[in-house]
């Protein structure tokens with residue numbers, strides 16, 4: 485792990501170990517039950533404060549205009565909410581595939597809110613930060629709380645849990661799936677019965693977006709068929725990434741070594757507390773000293 489007090493702030497990935505769609509709210513957003521598994525790997529961001537009010541990103545993302553980048557949007561939202569006169573230049577070290585269902589954009593937004601809350605001394609608590617973050621994306625609150633958790637509502641009602649230690653091989657079919665496009669599909673099932681968290685078993689759950697996405701994108705179906713031969717596997721979020729579950733890192737590495745080269749992949753450990761939460765606690769402890 486990086487030095488907890490260096491300039492980098494982690495921006496980890498998540499998996500949805502299952503995703504059930506229960507219905508829709510008045511705004512048309514889907515009401516879900518899901519299990520967010522925090523991972524120990526992801527992007528990282530660094531923040532250099534400036535004395536003018538300008539907010540900029542020194543590492544633009546291809547295909548994402550600066551004003552639409554969730555990092556810039558998060559920084560501007562916090563700056564205006566807290567009446568901050570300082571600015572910041574942000575550096576993004578991007579590793580996570582975009583549009584993969586592993587939450588990269590939402591995680592980047594959450595890391596920006598958490599880091600700048602400390603660096604600008606805004607003094608918001610995590611509940612307030614999560615409320616702000618929800619305006620940027622449904623997945624931002626879970627990354628602010630930074631804990632593996634069951635979630636309901638649009639993902640903002642969070643119930644942290646402990647899972648047995650697990651390793652994941654996360655594979656990318658090389659395509660980008662739009663969340664908005666999946667949720668706009670008329671054929672998506674939207675009538676799941678609520679499950680009780682204390683009865684959770686992976687094999688009794690599913691991802692309600694998976695059939696639609698695998699029908700629409702045969703490459704996701706092929707990848708899933710390949711992985712499921714070796715380990716329990718499923719699509720995460722609205723895709724396109726797929727994960728396979730293992731008890732040890734060595735088992736995950738063994739299957740990764742067999743994965744056809746056309747599919748990229750990474751191995752991650754499932755963690756109870758995200759690297760961002762651990763960094764936030766370390767920075768707060770250091771400033772209390």
Ligand SMILES: C[C@@](CO)(OP(=O)(O)O)[C@H](O)COP(=O)(O)OP(=O)(O)OC[C@H]1O[C@@H](n2ccc(N)nc2=O)[C@H](O)[C@@H]1O
Nearest residue numbers: 513514585586587621622623638639663664667721722723
């Ligand atoms: C479905 C999930 C599960 O983790 O996965 P991925 O996007 O990571 O795959 C998320 O809740 C996604 O959250 P996020 O990616 O932040 O979505 P948003 O930007 O808020 O929404 C994009 C669009 O998807 C639709 N949307 C999103 C979330 C939701 N619960 N119901 C919806 O109908 C809305 O049309 C919205 O305009």
Ligand SMILES: Nc1ncnc2c1ncn2[C@@H]1O[C@H](COP(=O)(O)OP(=O)(O)O)[C@@H](O)[C@H]1O
Nearest residue numbers: 553554555582583584585586587588589590592
């Ligand atoms: N900082 C960012 N990182 C990644 N994607 C971003 C970012 N800011 C805006 N986006 C936009 O959000 C979309 C979804 O990205 P991402 O969160 O990685 O996927 P998903 O929601 O499927 O996990 C991207 O295709 C991109 O257009």
